[in-house]
Amino acid sequence: DTGVSQDPRHKITKRGQNVTFRCDPISEHNRLYWYRQTLGQGPEFLTYFQNEAQLEKSRLLSDRFSAERPKGSFSTLEIQRTEQGDSAMYLCASSLDWTSRQETQYFGPGTRLLVL
Amino acid sequence: QQPVQSPQAVILREGEDAVINCSSSKALYSVHWYRQKHGEAPVFLMILLKGGEQKGHEKISASFNEKKQQSSLYLTASQLSYSGTYFCGTEGQGKLIFGQGTTLQVKP
Numbered sequence: 344d345t346g347v348s349q350d351p352r353h354k355i356t357k358r359g360q361n362v363t364f365r366c367d368p369i370s371e372h373n374r375l376y377w378y379r380q381t382l383g384q385g386p387e388f389l390t391y392f393q394n395e396a397q398l399e400k401s402r403l404l405s406d407r408f409s410a411e412r413p414k415g416s417f418s419t420l421e422i423q424r425t426e427q428g429d430s431a432m433y434l435c436a437s438s439l440d441w442t443s444r445q446e447t448q449y450f451g452p453g454t455r456l457l458v459l
Numbered sequence: 460q461q462p463v464q465s466p467q468a469v470i471l472r473e474g475e476d477a478v479i480n481c482s483s484s485k486a487l488y489s490v491h492w493y494r495q496k497h498g499e500a501p502v503f504l505m506i507l508l509k510g511g512e513q514k515g516h517e518k519i520s521a522s523f524n525e526k527k528q529q530s531s532l533y534l535t536a537s538q539l540s541y542s543g544t545y546f547c548g549t550e551g552q553g554k555l556i557f558g559q560g561t562t563l564q565v566k567p
Contacts, residue, residue, distance in 0.1 A: 374553075376554055376555075378557075383559075383560070384559060384560070385461075385546050385557035385558050385559050385560050386501065386546070386557045387557075388554055388555075388556060391553065391554050393553075398553060399552065399553070399554065434500060434501075441550070441553060445506070445508070447491050447503050447506050447555075448491070448503075448548075448554075448555055449503060450493075450500040450501050450502075450503075451500060452499070452500050453500050
């Protein structure tokens with residue numbers, strides 16, 4: 344079990360550019376979550392998938408953000424026309440289905456985005 | 460609804476104890492505790508389920524008070540390695556909603 348992996352670990356981009364991040368969950372996990380974290384704050388929920396279905400997207404999330412999980416395995420998060428306010432750590436997490444309520448989310452190392 | 464953690468920050472000497480609280484205005488089914496070190500991802504510590512069961516992880520334990528809709532994390536005989544930011548996450552419609560965090564600094 345290699346855990347949740349994310350790529351790239353760091354990304355510096357200029358305002359207005361598009362960026363895409365990848366997350367590979369723990370292999371048997373069917374749920375995948377994206378969070379955003381800024382300095383001094385807790386992780387803020389963005390969206391989550393169960394298999395390939397996107398079940399929820401935060402109402403606070405701009406239309407410039409889109410996420411996919413086409414085959415129910417890895418996921419990508421794309422930010423179009425980046426703004427300086429998008430600078431943050433983007434965290435991916437995965438879990439098994441929560442029907443038993445014994446499960447939890449396991450986080451990847453994150454992708455740190457800096458928009459200049 | 461984001462859970463509220465208190466205190467926001469704690470400074471301890473090695474060997475001292477600390478308590479971190481996590482409160483919610485909504486009914487709680489489970490509370491998940493994580494620790495995050497600077498520049499790293501949050502690491503899962505333990506999950507507390509509805510029912511008040513207390514759990515332990517090394518010298519870190521937690522309780523769940525259903526009536527108060529609150530969970531407390533207890534760190535006893537703190538070690539330098541306990542330094543970091545502690546987050547509680549409460550379950551909401553299939554995902555976790557995290558508090559703002561409590562920063563713990565343990566000094567020699």
